[in-house]
Amino acid sequence: MHVEPEKINSILATDCGSTTTKAILIEKRGEEYRLIVRGEAPTTVEAPAEDVTKGVLNAVTEVEELSGRKFLKDNLIITPQQGNIGADIYISTSSAGGGLQMMVAGVVKSMTAESAARAALGAGAIVMDVIASNDGRLPHEEIERIRHLRPDMILLSGGIDGGTTSHVVELAELIGAANPRPRLGIGYNLPVIYAGNKDARSTIVETLGKKTALDIVDNLRPVLERENLLPAREKIHDLFMEHVMAQAPGYNKLMSWVDVPIMPTPGAVGEIIKTIAELEEMQVVGVDIGGATTDVFSVFSKIFNRTVSANLGMSYSISNVFAEASLENVMRWVPFHMEEKDLRNRVKNKMIRPTTIPQMLEELVFEQAIAKEALRLAFIQHKEFAVGLKGVQKQRTISDAFDQTSSGETLVDMMELDLLVGSGGVLSHAPRRNQAAMMLIDAFLPEGITILAVDSIFMMPQLGVLSKVHSKAAMEVFDKDCLIRLGTCVAPVGKSKPGKDCLHYKITYPDGKVKEDTAHYGEMKLYPLEVGQRAQLHLEPVRGFNVGAGKGKVREGTAIGGVVGIIIDCRGRQPFEVPTDPHKRVEKLQEWMKAINAYPEELYSIGT
Incomplete structure (x- = not known):
């Protein structure tokens, strides 16, 4: 069935995940498409139901109840829309059954x-x-x-x-x-x-x-x-x-219902990442961290890459993350003192009870520390895979004689990155959006000027398959309802001594107000800039530091507002280091977390 995009006014979309089936209703309101309601139900591919459509019908029934509209008749989805009944098209993605x-x-x-x-x-x-x-x-x-x-x-x-x-x-x-x-x-x-x-x-x-x-x-x-x-x-x-x-x-039944072929969920997420990069002419990195796997997507120089880290996840694979990252690397993100035995018990507890969520503040911080390592390791694997073609002879200049990595270089250039999007429970459901921003910055270490965002309720798969049918509708819903803009991270690349000047900067707000300041090496700062606002940045790095124009060179740029704001991160890159002394580490982590208002005050008294 082929429907002209301009004739589509309502879209019903489902994503059949390994544990949950999510359904969303998108409608044209005025001149733009918006998310109306969302429903979910357990996936029913396994016994006793052994029929994936049962979970789909249950999720769509919730959409019916929430929207006050009818979409089902005789256990079938009604398409196209007739009056106030049914939807113009029905689409789906799936990762059920593994x-x-x-x-x-x-x-x-x-x-x-x-x-x-x-x-x-x-x-x-x-x-x-x-x-x-x-x-x-x-x-x-x-x-x-x-x-x-x-x-x-x-x-x-x-x-x-x-x-x-x-x-x-x-x-x-x-x-x-x-x-x-x-x-x-x-x-x-x-x-x-x-x-x-x-x-x-x-x-x-x-x-x-x-x-x-x-x-x-x-x-x-x-x-x-x-x-x-x-x-x-x-x-x-x-x-x-x-x-x-x-x-x-x-x-077979589900395939007969859909108006376009069902896509594997990760393939659909890749489609929306590609669509953003293409329409916005951006370099984009997206990540989806799940219970068992972490997927990383990137588009650099119009080349799309995806990797699956099948052993890095937040529930079923949490022990693998702990083993691969090492105790020291997980602990470097924990801003209080903790016994190793207690730490290992928490990891095992999460593995045998994968659906539990943190009940106490220290459990939340610990889980987010592991998430940072899972994301960091998955991104390392992605950079190793997203490379130029190996085995290809390049034309070389005399300067290349000293560089022996002429083929198979990674395409991922963090200084060129425009947008970093995070998805998955630990990022999307962080109690404070500032925590999601901190996880993305600590794990990916963006350089220069980078926009940060998270997927609000994980509807990127449905929007990915929709982008193949109606890219305008997919992008409007992605921009207005799916993407939560966190703000902009400004990070100079270089190394210095703690406390030394690192970056002089001027932020010009939309109302004409100007904020001028200097950030020191090892410091983080936060400035408000609301969603939908843009501020002009004048960045002057000190000698030896680079914000995208070259070492010591001034860069003009634009900061995009968000629920967090503008984060100035002068903690250094290449290398980025957290103090190894336990007392200094706790002190420094607490300083950074307070600077970007990531956690409530009671966190800083834990373990004292």
């Missing part, structure tokens, strides 16, 4: 295999493993690994067009020998997408055509210097609908 789980295979681990992983991640998949000819594993180990993991589908790539075919054919033979059974559904063959050297296609068909459900798309790396990920991503989406979704309980 989402989309894939394996990718490529000839060279740092080249075609990495391109294949980028294609899968960009389509919203969790990449379970990457198999490559040079990954150091023996053939029988790789065969055993494929059989053991039972992915939803495999993406196979390798070789530039016209190059050698033997290596990619060997990978196909491994997949054929493993003859893996798909995770969902017994009576069909595993989908395999071939996106490698076109000269090997006939041999690939001979090897895998009868054992798997084989699809062939254009090469991911037709030449060494260029990636072509779109055909593979689109095919992954199609197969996700045809095979993976079709096997999950109730999805």
Whole structure:
């Protein structure tokens, strides 16, 4: 069904998560689209219901009750709208049933295999493993690994067009020998997408055509210097609908209700991040921190990347965060003294009771300390993955002779970053928005001038799929109802001694009032600037510090207002350091937290 965007006045959208199904109603009010109501219900993909549509109907029933309008008739969603009944379109995303789980295979681990992983991640998949000819594993180990993991589908790539075919054919033979059974559904063959050297296609068909459900798309790396990920991503989406979704309980019914294909939830969040970057001509980083995984999205120089840190989350994976980050790194964010035994008990308690939320102030601070480390580690993984093409010869100048990282450089440039968006319970539901701002700043260490925001009630997935149908409606709701603007962070890059001058600045408010001041190294300051307001910034870093125009050079800029305001962060970058002495650490953390009004006063008497 195709509906002209200008004829759409009401949109019903759901997101079927692993535990909760969320439904939202968007309507055109005057000349703009706005969120009207939101409902939610437990997801029903598992026993006893074993029908995903039951949870959808329950969530939509709540929307009916809250809006006073009817959307259901005979357990079906009414589309298009008739008078005051139904909605013009119904759309949905899903990560129920564990989402989309894939394996990718490529000839060279740092080249075609990495391109294949980028294609899968960009389509919203969790990449379970990457198999490559040079990954150091023996053939029988790789065969055993494929059989053991039972992915939803495999993406196979390798070789530039016209190059050698033997290596990619060997990978196909491994997949054929493993003859893996798909995770969902017994009576069909595993989908395999071939996106490698076109000269090997006939041999690939001979090897895998009868054992798997084989699809062939254009090469991911037709030449060494260029990636072509779109055909593979689109095919992954199609197969996700045809095979993976079709096997999950109730999805066939849900697929018949929607007006556009269901998208994997992370793929849909990626779509809204891409849409913002494109329409606003911005460099954007988005993060979604969940109970089990943390997804990071970025758009730099119009190149989109997504990574999934499958072992970094706030409930089921909290022990992994603690183990990977180390005790010292978690404790450096805790502004009071705490026994190691008590700390470890709290982590274990959260792991075995993943749905609990903090009841006491110190529990909240401790949970947010772990969140900072989960976000930091996920972002490190993202920067390592979001790189320029490896294996490509660059034209080099004499200055490059001293720089040995000419290919595979990260695309993430924090000084160029315009907007940092956070999503997920620990960020969206922080009791004070100042806490969310502090978590984002401490974890991502933005540089120069950066706008900070959080997703208010996690509707980015629904807006992502809506952006494919009606980008204007998606962006209006995103801007007015989804995005909570926290404010602007100003952070000079450099290193000095505590207390030394770092940044002279002038803030010119919309009413003409001017605030001039100097921030010292190791200091944070907060200035009010309300949502919807803009202030002009005149920034003069001292010698050795950079705010985006070069070391010691003046930068003019604009601060966007928010519920927190303008945060001046002169704690240094490259490196950013928290005092290691416990007493000095507590003193410094409390000073920073008080400076940006993150916590109530009683926090600072805990442990004294």
